[in-house]
Amino acid sequence: MIPPPAAFFILAAVLFVLGVLAFFVKKDLLTQFMAVEVMLNAGNLAFLALAKSLGKAEGQVIVLFVITVAAAEAVIGLAIIVLIFRQRKTVQTDELKDLKG
Amino acid sequence: MAWAVFLILSFLCIGSVAAMILSRNQAHNALFLVLSFSSLGGLFGLLDAPFAAAVQVLVYAGAIMVLFLFAIMMFNLRGELPVRVKKTRLAFTVGLGTILLAELLLAGRKLVLGSPGAASAAGGDTARLGHFLFSDYLYAFEITSLLILAALVGALALAGKREGS
Structure with a gap:
């Protein structure tokens, strides 16, 4: 039998928290960006678990939209990171502190 | 059987994200993430x-x-990135993460503790999904295509610029 939705929710929560941890612990833009993708995927998993437990297909529709928007976001984000690298020759967030007064 | 698949896939998923946190090589990070997302795809299949x-x-x-891998190739960073994570920062982050996890589980307490309920099997019908996409969500669907076009043009405009122009 398929595990109950609760198991999927716990997994989604753990995955989301791991994404947050990775975002704060890592110091380079690319890995932080990957951490954002992990968080998005945790959200997707929660959506699908809800869609399954409520028996509705709307959850899957939302997941499709999230994946599409994530793809667009990844394209733009990577383009911006490439621009930053071209100008500064680094992707370490510690060295990008112009806004620090 | 499904439990075994679930446990294996979730272990792979969480393990590879944890490996991503511990690893310092960006290319390895991206490959760990590929593994994580693939196993997550298996979990999606498990959810009908x-x-x-x-x-x-x-x-x-x-x-x-x-x-991501192409972007990493473009950066052409030699060697591993140095780690200079401050102890206080790490402790703060772990504490914050623990609190966040507790909050999430607390918020979903009813869902987690409550009985799973009778899950209807009709949720995973791809034909129904397509019907939804092209009837109720047609507007959002078209806007998505516009968004992808905008992202395409935006990425070209941002990254396609010549040096110094």
Whole structure:
């Protein structure tokens, strides 16, 4: 039998928290960006678990939209990171502190 | 059986994200993430969402992570990145993460503790999903295509610029 939705929710929560941890612990833009993708995927998993437990297909529709928007976001984000690298020759967030007064 | 698949896939998923946190090589990070997203696709399949599972593997594990790898190749960073994580910062982050996890589980307490309820099997019908996409969500669907076009043009405008122009 398929595990109950609760198991999927716990997994989604753990995955989301791991994404947050990775975002704060890592110091380079690319890995932080990957951490954002992990968080998005945790959200997707929660959506699908809800869609399954409520028996509705709307959850899957939302997941499709999230994946599409994530793809667009990844394209733009990577383009911006490439621009930053071209100008500064680094992707370490510690060295990008112009806004620090 | 399904429990075994669930446990293996979730272990792979969480393990590879943890390995991503511990590893210092960006290319390795991206490959760990490919593994994580692929196993997540398996979990989606377990949830009766075959289309979402296929899209997850094709778009996430395939397209997006390949994009990441190309970006990493462009940076051409030699050697591993130095780690200079401050102790206080690490402790703060772990504490924050623990609190966040507790909050999430607390918020979902009813869902977690409550009885699973009778899950209807009709949720994972790809034909129904397509019907939804092209009737109720047609507007959002068209806007999505516009968004992708905008992202395409935007990426070209941002990254296609010549040096110094």
